[in-house]
Amino acid sequence: MYIAQILVNGILLGSVYALLGIGMTMIFGIVKLTNLAHGEFVVLGAYLSTVLAPLLGIDPILTLAITVPLMFILGFLLQYGLIGRAMKKGSEPALLVTFGLSIILQDGMLMIFSADARHIPVPYSKDTIKIGALEISVLHLVLFAISLIAILLLSLFLRNTYMGRAIRATADDADVAALSGVNINRVYAIAMGIAMASAAVAGLCVGMKWTYDPSVGGNYLLIAFVVVVIGGMGSVPGTLVAGILFGMAQVIGGASYGLLISYILLLLVLIFKPKGIFGK
Amino acid sequence: MAKRRLKGGNVRVLDSLPMLIICIALVSALYFVCLARIASNNSMRYMIQIFLYITMAEMWNLLSGFTGMTSLGQQLYIGLAGYSVAVATTKLHLTLGLGLGIGVAISVVVALVMSLLLYRMEGMYFSVATWVVAEIFEKLFLNWKYVGQGSGMTIRIVPYPRIHEICVVALTVCVFAVATVYLLLRTKVGLGLTAMRDDIGAASAVGVNVFNHKLLVYAIAAAFTAIAAGIFLVNKGIVYPESGFSISWTVSLIFIVIVGGSGTVGGPIVGSVIYVFLQEYLARFPGWSNIILGTITILTILFLPKGIVGTLQEKLGFEIFSAKRFSYAKHR
Amino acid sequence: MSDTLLRIEDLHAGYGDFVAVDSASLEVKKGGIVALIGINGAGKTTLMNTVAGLHKPSSGKVYFKDEEITALSADRIVAKGLSLVPQGGRCFTRMSVQDNLLMGSFPKTARKNAKAMLARVYELFPDLEQMKQRPAGNLSGGQRQMVAIGRALMGSPECLIFDEISLGLSPVVINDIYRIIKRINKEENTSIILIEQDIRRALKTSDAFYVMLKGKVVLSGKSDEVDPETLKKAYFGI
Numbered sequence: 048m049y050i051a052q053i054l055v056n057g058i059l060l061g062s063v064y065a066l067l068g069i070g071m072t073m074i075f076g077i078v079k080l081t082n083l084a085h086g087e088f089v090v091l092g093a094y095l096s097t098v099l100a101p102l103l104g105i106d107p108i109l110t111l112a113i114t115v116p117l118m119f120i121l122g123f124l125l126q127y128g129l130i131g132r133a134m135k136k137g138s139e140p141a142l143l144v145t146f147g148l149s150i151i152l153q154d155g156m157l158m159i160f161s162a163d164a165r166h167i168p169v170p171y172s173k174d175t176i177k178i179g180a181l182e183i184s185v186l187h188l189v190l191f192a193i194s195l196i197a198i199l200l201l202s203l204f205l206r207n208t209y210m211g212r213a214i215r216a217t218a219d220d221a222d223v224a225a226l227s228g229v230n231i232n233r234v235y236a237i238a239m240g241i242a243m244a245s246a247a248v249a250g251l252c253v254g255m256k257w258t259y260d261p262s263v264g265g266n267y268l269l270i271a272f273v274v275v276v277i278g279g280m281g282s283v284p285g286t287l288v289a290g291i292l293f294g295m296a297q298v299i300g301g302a303s304y305g306l307l308i309s310y311i312l313l314l315l316v317l318i319f320k321p322k323g324i325f326g327k
Numbered sequence: 328m329a330k331r332r333l334k335g336g337n338v339r340v341l342d343s344l345p346m347l348i349i350c351i352a353l354v355s356a357l358y359f360v361c362l363a364r365i366a367s368n369n370s371m372r373y374m375i376q377i378f379l380y381i382t383m384a385e386m387w388n389l390l391s392g393f394t395g396m397t398s399l400g401q402q403l404y405i406g407l408a409g410y411s412v413a414v415a416t417t418k419l420h421l422t423l424g425l426g427l428g429i430g431v432a433i434s435v436v437v438a439l440v441m442s443l444l445l446y447r448m449e450g451m452y453f454s455v456a457t458w459v460v461a462e463i464f465e466k467l468f469l470n471w472k473y474v475g476q477g478s479g480m481t482i483r484i485v486p487y488p489r490i491h492e493i494c495v496v497a498l499t500v501c502v503f504a505v506a507t508v509y510l511l512l513r514t515k516v517g518l519g520l521t522a523m524r525d526d527i528g529a530a531s532a533v534g535v536n537v538f539n540h541k542l543l544v545y546a547i548a549a550a551f552t553a554i555a556a557g558i559f560l561v562n563k564g565i566v567y568p569e570s571g572f573s574i575s576w577t578v579s580l581i582f583i584v585i586v587g588g589s590g591t592v593g594g595p596i597v598g599s600v601i602y603v604f605l606q607e608y609l610a611r612f613p614g615w616s617n618i619i620l621g622t623i624t625i626l627t628i629l630f631l632p633k634g635i636v637g638t639l640q641e642k643l644g645f646e647i648f649s650a651k652r653f654s655y656a657k658h659r
Numbered sequence: 660m661s662d663t664l665l666r667i668e669d670l671h672a673g674y675g676d677f678v679a680v681d682s683a684s685l686e687v688k689k690g691g692i693v694a695l696i697g698i699n700g701a702g703k704t705t706l707m708n709t710v711a712g713l714h715k716p717s718s719g720k721v722y723f724k725d726e727e728i729t730a731l732s733a734d735r736i737v738a739k740g741l742s743l744v745p746q747g748g749r750c751f752t753r754m755s756v757q758d759n760l761l762m763g764s765f766p767k768t769a770r771k772n773a774k775a776m777l778a779r780v781y782e783l784f785p786d787l788e789q790m791k792q793r794p795a796g797n798l799s800g801g802q803r804q805m806v807a808i809g810r811a812l813m814g815s816p817e818c819l820i821f822d823e824i825s826l827g828l829s830p831v832v833i834n835d836i837y838r839i840i841k842r843i844n845k846e847e848n849t850s851i852i853l854i855e856q857d858i859r860r861a862l863k864t865s866d867a868f869y870v871m872l873k874g875k876v877v878l879s880g881k882s883d884e885v886d887p888e889t890l891k892k893a894y895f896g897i
Binding site: 081132133138139140147148150151153155157269272303306310313314 | 454
């Protein structure tokens with residue numbers, strides 16, 4: 048029974064970790080860039096939902112209707128106006144620009160929101176449902192639903208729309224995509240917009256589950272990185288499986304050793320299978 | 328493909344005798360200022376910082392600007408050195424020199440172990456992996472009772488070195504670091520490194536032993552970073568996990584190298600001077616410091632990608648510390 | 660309106676200090692087939708990549724339908740009706756054959772006709788319909804080339820550039836592909852530029868030809884009036 052409980056918790060939380068990885072893997076796979084600011088994007092998403100929910104008097108989940116488009120636009124503009132320009136100078140300058148962004152965002156949030164730990168309160172955070180001997184947290188179920196819906200919507204978008212196909216095509220061969228009439232810089236900007244929108248959703252989930260403050264972005268970046276590397280960059284199903292594996296490691300390792308276990312897991316994967324367990 | 332040819336038009340200044348004399352004179356003057364205690368304690372405090380940042384930035388530049396190994400984890404060696412000095416002097420009552428030596432030794436050993444890992448990685452994988460390892464060490468030291476867990480250790484040395492003594496040591500380390508980078512780049516190794524940065528596949532195809540080169544550079548960088556950081560933290564008097572293993576060290580080094588001029592030997596020197604004074608100035612605006620540093624770094628990458636020294640070299644047509652063994656001039 | 664569809668005037672292009680195209684001028688008539696021949700490294704591919712917007716020219720002008728398209732980005736040139744099928748049948752290897760083809764109708768103007776064009780492509784290449792759900796990465800070289808041609812057709816281009824379409828393919832497949840190229844030219848009235856190493860086949864298929872050597876156009880004329888000796892001299896530069 049204990050194992051079943053771990054399995055269930057690992058899967059439920061794993062979906063949140065997968066969502067954290069999705070934004071990172073998109074940028075990896077499509078823009079061919081490591082976005083070192085991804086963790087701060089997630090934290091920014093968490094703050095936006097934390098502030099907007101009481102301000103508008105709505106359920107935190109409904110704030111997504113504002114934060115998702117807002118973060119999309121922000122990501123689009125960042126890529127178009129800043130990161131894309133740096134990419135013309137090479138991949139290392141672009142990497143350092145995202146690093147600079149992460150520092151600026153982190154200290155910017157510190158000045159606006161202070162270093163106090165925050166949390167998005169929900170009435171059902173302590174509720175549980177009993178199924179047989181299994182005890183399932185309602186919060187975890189809600190997080191699972193949000194993450195899974197977000198990932199599903201993204202997959203459908205990538206699979207069935209012209210823009211989605213163009214994004215996959217650009218990831219595959221940017222030159223040929225341009226020869227098919229795709230504006231590559233625009234696709235990059237849209238990909239960054241989607242990555243930031245996914246960070247908004249991930250931020251909401253993170254904020255509902257854990258406390259956070261401006262300095263935790265690095266942790267979420269590393270989590271996203273672990274998930275992406277294990278899943279193989281650019282692969283949505285791989286990321287989902289990797290997220291769940293990571294979730295299990297967290298549930299087994301607990302608060303004190305969970306992160307350490309996964310960092311070591313990451314290093315092992317990097318040493319023995321540098322392109323990820325599911326990468327080719 | 329690209330037609331380039333050797334040409335005598337670009338003057339390499341340090342190779343000329345007058346410039347060498349100027350450099351020696353300048354260094355001697357700095358020694359004199361420290362030893363004769365002409366400078367005030369306050370200005371010596373700045374000088375120490377500048378010397379040590381130059382050392383660490385030259386090493387980061389050696390990794391990133393010359394070799395293409397953009398490390399985000401040099402704070403690993405900074406923390407290790409800080410704790411080594413603290414444990415050696417405070418707990419084991421050894422001398423400071425021995426403490427620094429232990430710090431360097433541990434750093435080099437860790438660097439050699441790390442190289443097994445880094446051997447397999449390039450580009451962003453390398454960058455993030457170095458950061459992850461530094462994070463792991465931070466977590467380990469946070470939970471390690473012997474070194475005071477989260478609150479860290481106060482460094483107690485009897486007698487505590489005086490500021491001008493620290494200044495002389497810092498200057499010596501700095502001179503050695505700059506000379507090492509300069510000489511390293513002008514040997515055959517340097518040529519191999521530059522080839523690796525530009526095209527790692529081609530470099531190994533023409534017989535550059537990529538792993539040995541990486542290992543050598545990475546270990547040298549770890550050693551110098553460790554000794555500089557050890558002195559830096561002795562000057563501060565305290566080390567704790569969030570200060571020793573903080574990513575903000577890397578932020579500073581990136582700022583210094585990018586603004587000064589990545590891939591130039593002079594860049595970190597100029598960058599360090601700017602950084603130390605800018606930081607002092609920014610202390611008046613608490614909280615804004617990293618935002619401003621980050622913004623300046625990004626703007627430099629976008630609009631002055633060669634940094635101050637790199638741009639000046641291009642405009643004026645000379646290099647103070649040329650890393651090249653030959654000068655190349657564009658030919659049309 | 661003149662009957663010239665594409666006009667290249669004194670184009671120069673290169674990589675860094677290396678000059679790949681050193682003054683090239685060329686004209687393609689509406690509905691015509693032009694062969695662009697030359698030895699390896701003569702600058703044919705760079706010239707056509709520059710025309711298609713993948714590469715920036717250092718000087719010179721390109722007109723398409725009497726409108727200047729010099730240095731427009733590749734996606735905007737495609738939207739105007741000029742399409743390049745790159746060397747080696749490059750496909751989106753991780754996408755299905757059908758998704759590859761649908762990428763061809765990405766330009767907004769082409770999306771309305773996507774269904775009709777898809778049917779048309781499957782009619783020209785019945786093999787592709789059989790394997791439309793398979794990833795393009797699993798196809799043979801000839802099949803990939805068909806996908807690449809089909810993808811370009813999806814946008815109903817007025818001018819199609821084929822870069823060494825027969826490279827690495829078996830004679831049977833090459834014959835098939837050339838037959839289809841002629842059909843496309845006749846039935847859709849699409850102008851065609853063929854970059855080709857096989858001089859005989861290129862001349863047999865085309866109306867006009869251009870020979871490039873060391874980045875320059877050194878000889879041009881009507882394909883059925885060419886003197887073999889002059890051609891040989893121009894081709895090898897002797």
